[in-house]
Amino acid sequence: MRLRARGRPLVVAVALLTGLAGLSVGAQPAAAAERVVLSKGHTDAVDVHLEDGVLSLQVHDDTVEPAVSRDPADVIFHALPASAAAVPDHPDYAFLGPAGSTIWLLPQIQNPDLLWPGWNTTTLENGVFRGDEVTISLVDVDGPGNVWVYMEDAIGLPLHQFRSDDGLPDALQVPVHTHAHANWAFGATGTYTLKFQADATLADGTPVSTGPVDYTFVVGDLTGSPPPTEINxxxxxxxxxxxxxxxxxxxxxxxxxxxxxxxxxxxxxxxxxxxxxxxxxxxxxxxxxxxxxxxxxxxxxxxxxxxxxxxxxxxxxxLVVEPGHDPGEPGASQAIVATIRDSDGALVVSVDPDDRVVTLPAATLGANGDRLASSGALRPVTVTDTRVGKPGWNASGQVSDFVGTAGNFGGRYLGWAPEVIAQAAGQDVVAGPVAASGFTSGNGLASGALLGSAPSGSGRGTARLGAVVSLELPTDTAAGEYAATLTLTAI
Missing domain, CATH: 2.60.40.10 (Immunoglobulins)
Structure with missing residues (x-):
């Protein structure tokens, strides 16, 4: 499957199949994924990441075991009807409405019966950004009521982070290695779209930004909530x-x-x-x-x-088809002017649509007897860059959880060792580093990993990338059939 993008990452999905000793593991073609509804438990809704110089917003979903990262477009954050609360009878809380009136509140202190959203920069390293901080902004709110995100100080008074009732955007300076929670209050039931954005300046002075990212919150009953994301x-x-x-x-x-x-x-x-x-x-x-x-x-x-x-x-x-022209009599001439814009061309990542299933051999007990292991070859990935400006590119991959008839296990158990199979003359494509299975530590491919890259000035042309993918699982993994999807992204 090949996707072409203009001004956005482009993605292509590859199915992963494997077999384990004593259990059968396979995959059926997957339907379009419905949006995941998060109603209870811990989640870092605004989770800031920097990978290969690209700043992005993800959702760290800690409501499942092991935790996974999700695209905000794939998530509905649900403030249950039980989140209804009365506005405190205190003048400092008058911004929420009259005392005793109803708001819907996801509190700063965790309530196990409600969703507990926060924001997170713990994956960002010191020395990468100027001031060791990023700016998280609430750019816009579209919904039936106002939205307030605030903390409480030591004596219980509000400390505003974001609020939609006095004008947006609101910006919050967040140091790296920060994990924070706040009160998320909504003025009415219904569906809200919150646009968050993260911005920062790299240590070398380069500005980076996620651009506005839509987050969907449904307050109250889910009836009438938005359907799976519309496809254009x-x-x-x-x-x-x-x-x-x-x-x-x-x-x-x-x-x-x-x-x-x-x-x-x-x-x-x-x-x-x-x-x-x-x-x-x-x-x-x-x-x-x-x-x-x-x-x-x-x-x-x-x-x-x-x-x-x-x-x-x-x-x-x-389609416009123009017939050929007679070049005319000798001596006749015409001026021909051609314009090539730097923005023309495209970046395309593809796999053979008839050869995009990776079938791993049956897993066997590892040499140390502490894990089941299997490995195989990723189907070839083709990256074609026809952009005149030669801006370079990065191709990376992220795997979903493995879902099976006997349960699930996390994508972190999958790793890879990338390689460059072929590249065009003049390209300088480099394979990404080895991403080890997260069997003992780390997140493997669940958090995404670089497959290959081409620096600025040397990416134009067609390259083929591959990898040896390795799966390592606990020995007590239940027998059954499992499947996962590896999403490849080129930017």
């Missing part, structure tokens, strides 16, 4: 015009990560009333040869779920 589909690759005989390469790409990969392509040529399906074209890409007869034809792609329901439809694109 776009078509890339179409040029302004083609001469007869040239190949046309169309790529349908979603704006968010999805496991769905069942496409149909449709065409409608001048004079036709309706779009008709193009037989045999069921993948994300469609290639054909331009002819004069196809001039003015329109093409679109539709993405379907496992029940063959359409979940996303791309706007049609129109």
């Amino acid at each position: 589909l776009d078509i890339y690759g179409l040029e302004d015009s083609y001469s007869p005989g040239r190949q046309v390469n169309l790529v349908a790409a979603t704006d968010i990560e999805t496991e769905l990969d069942h496409f149909h392509w449709f065409s409608r040529c001048p004079g036709a009333a309706e779009f008709t399906v193009i037989a045999g074209e069921g993948s994300f890409s469609y290639q054909f040869t331009a002819t004069e007869a196809l001039n003015g034809c329109q093409y679109k792609a539709i993405l379907y779920d496992d029940d063959h329901n359409a979940v996303a439809e791309a706007d049609p694109v129109t």
